[in-house]
Amino acid sequence: MPHRPWLTLAAVLGWAGLAVQLYLVLLARWQEQASLIGGLVNLSCYFTVLSNTLVATVLSHAAFGRESAARRWFLSAPVSSCICASIVLVGLGYSVLLRHLWQPEGWQWLADELLHDVMPVVFALYWWFEVPKGRLRLWHLAVWALYPALYFAFVLLRGHEIGVYPYPFVDVAQLEYGQVMLNALGVLAGFWGIGLVLLGLDRWRGRTS
Numbered sequence: 001m002p003h004r005p006w007l008t009l010a011a012v013l014g015w016a017g018l019a020v021q022l023y024l025v026l027l028a029r030w031q032e033q034a035s036l037i038g039g040l041v042n043l044s045c046y047f048t049v050l051s052n053t054l055v056a057t058v059l060s061h062a063a064f065g066r067e068s069a070a071r072r073w074f075l076s077a078p079v080s081s082c083i084c085a086s087i088v089l090v091g092l093g094y095s096v097l098l099r100h101l102w103q104p105e106g107w108q109w110l111a112d113e114l115l116h117d118v119m120p121v122v123f124a125l126y127w128w129f130e131v132p133k134g135r136l137r138l139w140h141l142a143v144w145a146l147y148p149a150l151y152f153a154f155v156l157l158r159g160h161e162i163g164v165y166p167y168p169f170v171d172v173a174q175l176e177y178g179q180v181m182l183n184a185l186g187v188l189a190g191f192w193g194i195g196l197v198l199l200g201l202d203r204w205r206g207r208t209s
Helices: 005-031 036-043 047-064 069-075 077-101 106-130 139-144 146-162 172-208
Strands: none
Touching: 005 036, 005 047, 005 106, 047 069, 047 077, 047 106, 047 146, 069 077, 077 106, 077 139, 077 146, 077 172, 139 146, 139 172, 146 172
C-alpha cells in the first residue's frame, strides 16, 4: 500500500484518544487510592477501547509499519473490514444507547469524541479509500461475528464472577439474563447489518474498479 500522509495523522488521533482515556482512568484510580492495574483491566474490558485499539493498530501499520506477517494480516481486506464494522458499531451504538446517559466535559469530552465519533468516521474513510475491494465473501460475516460474540461471552462471565458489567445493556444484575441476551442479539444484528453494507459496497467498488 503506498504511503498516505493522512494515515499518519489518523494513527496519531487513534492513539491519542486511547491515551487520553487511559490517563483519565489512571488519574481517577490514583485519586481514589485504588489499584492502577485494576483500572487497566477494567478499561480493556470495553468494546470501545478494544475496537479503537484495533483501529489504531491498523492505521499505524498502514502509515509506517514495516513489511511483516502481522502488517499483511491487519491490512488484509477481511480483517480491516471486520474492524471497520466493529468501530462503526461503536459509533452508532454509543449514539443510540449510551450518549444520553451522561454529559462528559473537558478531557473526558475530548476522549469521548475521539473514541466514539472521530475514529469511526476516520476508519470508515480509510476502509473506503485504502482497503482493496472485491475480496469479501458472505461467509466472512460469520467469522467476523466471533469478535462481538466472544466479547459478550467474556463480559458476561466476568460480570458473573465480580458483579461488574461495562455497559448497562449487559448488566445482568439489573436486567436479568433473558433481557441481556435479547440486547446482545440486537447488537449482533446491528453488527451484521453494518457488515452487509460493507459487503455490498465492497462488491460494487470491486466491479467498478
